[in-house]
Amino acid sequence: MRFNYWQDFMSLVFPETCCICKRSLFPFENQLCRFCIARLPRTDYHLLPEDNDLKNKVLGLAPVSKVISYLRFSKNGMSQKILHHIKYKNKPFLARRLGYMYGDLLNEHGYDNCWDALVPVPLHAKKRKARGYNQSEELALGMAESLALPCRSLLIREIPTQSQTNKNRKERWENVSDVFTVSLPKQVLDQRLLIVDDVMTTGATLAACALAIQQYEPESIDFAVLAAGK
Ligand SMILES: [Zn+2]
Known part of the structure; x- marks a missing residue:
């Protein structure tokens, strides 16, 4: 490792801290300390991507092949803390770092x-402007970098949607079923696309994205999220 004295000096004065446990990070660490990385609640969905409970959620809603999640979501658990940071605490680089780590894991497993490209689930333009970034795009950019694939923002969220949090399965579907359109249809034809989002609950948002894309005849559509729960 090349010594960067200025960076080392700055890290003494303004030490970066781990997003989760607040431990000071070494200069070679990025967003997360090694202890938190070791205890991330990773899943095995990548080992059975076409036959799992996440795929069962979207069967019948949208044409999709693989459905995978990096982390297991649990209320008040580590993954919920991470989702909160990347959505509400101005931590786009944490999302990108986790995306990169997930891409690495997927590379290791063939x-x-x-895929030909990754497609992030978009925020509505107003929400994107207010937040300053789209956490799903940051995840997708991190994954795209480690998978050496393009990340294409093909989708537009035309209608600002209400939070899905307190809605049941049917209400969630009605809330998002027609809010997405495809901005670059020519980039869909015969492509193997991976739609990327931060979290999957009922799968309604991802399914709505897949249906918007499907009419332009991709070869396949898969889903990957940072965290999903049963
Ligand atoms: Zn930590």
Whole structure:
């Protein structure tokens, strides 16, 4: 490792801290300390991507092949803390770092030639402007970098939607079923696309994205999220 004395000096004066446990980070660490990385609640969905409970959620809603999640969501658990940070605490680099780590894991498991492009689930323009970034796009950019794939913002969220949090399955679907359109239809034809979002609950948002894309005849559509729960 090349010594960067200025960076080392700055890290003494303004030490970066781990987003989760607040421990001071070493200069070679990025967003998360090694202890928190070791205890991330990773899943095994990548080992059975076409036959799992996440896929069952979207069967019948949208044409999709693989559905995978990096982390297991649990209320008040580590993944919920991470989602809160990347959505509300101005931590786009945490999302990108986790996306990169997920891409690395997928590379190790033979996903290196699985897709032609990654497509983040968009925020509505007003929300994006207020937040300053789209956490799903940051995740997708991190994954795209480690998978050496393009990240294409093909989707537009035309209608600002209400929070999905207190809605049941049917209400969630009605809330998002027609809010997405495709801005670049020519970039969909015959492509193997991976739609990326931060979290999956009922799968309604991802399914709505897939239906918007499907009419332009991609070869396949898969889903990947940072965290999902049963
Ligand atoms: Zn930590």
